[in-house]
Amino acid sequence: MTSSFSFNPLPLPAELDSLRQEVRSFLGEASKDWSGWKIGHSWTGFDKDFSLEVGRRGWIGMTWPEAYGGHGRSGLERYVVVEEMLAAGAPLGAHWFGDRQSGPLLLRLGTEKQRREFIPRIVRGEASFCIGLSEPDSGSDLASIRSRAERVQGGWRLEGRKVWTTNAHKCDFMIGLFRSKGTAKEDRHKGLSQFLIDLRTSGIEIRPIHDLTGEAHFNEVVFDNVFVPDDMIIGEEGNGWSQATAELAFERSQPDRYMSCFPLLPMTIDRLRSTDTRDRLARQRIGGAIAETVVLREMSLSILGQLESGHSPANEAALVKDLGNSHEQRIPELVRELIDSPACIVESDTFNELQGYLTQTVPTFSLRGGTREILRGIIAKGLGLR
Numbered sequence: 001m002t003s004s005f006s007f008n009p010l011p012l013p014a015e016l017d018s019l020r021q022e023v024r025s026f027l028g029e030a031s032k033d034w035s036g037w038k039i040g041h042s043w044t045g046f047d048k049d050f051s052l053e054v055g056r057r058g059w060i061g062m063t064w065p066e067a068y069g070g071h072g073r074s075g076l077e078r079y080v081v082v083e084e085m086l087a088a089g090a091p092l093g094a095h096w097f098g099d100r101q102s103g104p105l106l107l108r109l110g111t112e113k114q115r116r117e118f119i120p121r122i123v124r125g126e127a128s129f130c131i132g133l134s135e136p137d138s139g140s141d142l143a144s145i146r147s148r149a150e151r152v153q154g155g156w157r158l159e160g161r162k163v164w165t166t167n168a169h170k171c172d173f174m175i176g177l178f179r180s181k182g183t184a185k186e187d188r189h190k191g192l193s194q195f196l197i198d199l200r201t202s203g204i205e206i207r208p209i210h211d212l213t214g215e216a217h218f219n220e221v222v223f224d225n226v227f228v229p230d231d232m233i234i235g236e237e238g239n240g241w242s243q244a245t246a247e248l249a250f251e252r253s254q255p256d257r258y259m260s261c262f263p264l265l266p267m268t269i270d271r272l273r274s275t276d277t278r279d280r281l282a283r284q285r286i287g288g289a290i291a292e293t294v295v296l297r298e299m300s301l302s303i304l305g306q307l308e309s310g311h312s313p314a315n316e317a318a319l320v321k322d323l324g325n326s327h328e329q330r331i332p333e334l335v336r337e338l339i340d341s342p343a344c345i346v347e348s349d350t351f352n353e354l355q356g357y358l359t360q361t362v363p364t365f366s367l368r369g370g371t372r373e374i375l376r377g378i379i380a381k382g383l384g385l386r
Helices: 014-030 036-044 048-056 075-088 096-109 112-123 240-252 264-274 280-308 314-339 350-366 372-382
Strands: 129-132 148-152 155-163 173-179 192-198 204-209 218-229
Touching (some): 014 075, 036 075, 036 350, 075 280, 096 112, 096 173, 096 240, 148 173, 155 192, 192 240, 240 314, 264 280, 264 314, 264 350, 314 372
Parallel strands (some): 129 173
Antiparallel strands (some): 148 155, 155 218, 173 192, 204 218
């Protein structure tokens, strides 16, 4: 049996060190007053002022064409910036989805009008995007969605609900997947289309979903007779399934899939050093966690190389996401064991606040971007096991 998985190495050249130091210097100053709570949120943390400053520094849309306001830089340069931002726990949510997914989708499949109108706004950090995929009663079975788009004069009417939509209540636009033909029972992957939706449109109701922390970064979005102009469909009508699944390769392979807990590791190492511990087991376990991070980083970089060469490494991205989930979910418990301290949120202590926040949040990591069961089904199919 031949595996269809490929992870060719993609090294980071030394000439990127100056960019890395520039980003670190900026973050060193910007992060002085960040709490552990804010650091823990990182790429879901919504800070519009921070995103506007990142845009001013040219760190959004780094690889995009200059004709649309992008900066024409390499994917490796962007990777360095993202890696440093996540390592510091920077609040990226106001521009994260636009930079990672929505912008590349519009550049690849959008009309010239869509590119001219939206890409520069994403680059400047002005336009925030969310992704409308999951629906109530569908779980991670994306092909079972029932929200519908009906063609009307001049455009489409949208009806239905999306759920678990990150930061929808704070975003300006959604790229949503709707069934424009057929039924979920009979057609599954056919008749799905993507639409670019202004969230201020009449008929849209956004209902925040509060969690046990009292926060609500997830939302349910209800569409009741919502009109979307014809020029806001993305790509080819009925081709939404392949468009959306190709987009997921960007989502599942990024550093956020193994670095969401990373800021806790350097703090833990500092704590262990301050106690002058000579516990060999502690050193081994920290070394193991760092080694896992390095391996996942190399796999993620390899996928970046494939994406830049025009491939869609869906199998590899699913594997990185699944392994990354397991890695991240182990870290808070590892820290609790090594420090011998229960997770508790102490606002005056950045370490304890971060540890407490991540402990109560990591169970959700195996849901976002596709559940563990869905991912392992993709991996098994890629290995020829199903």
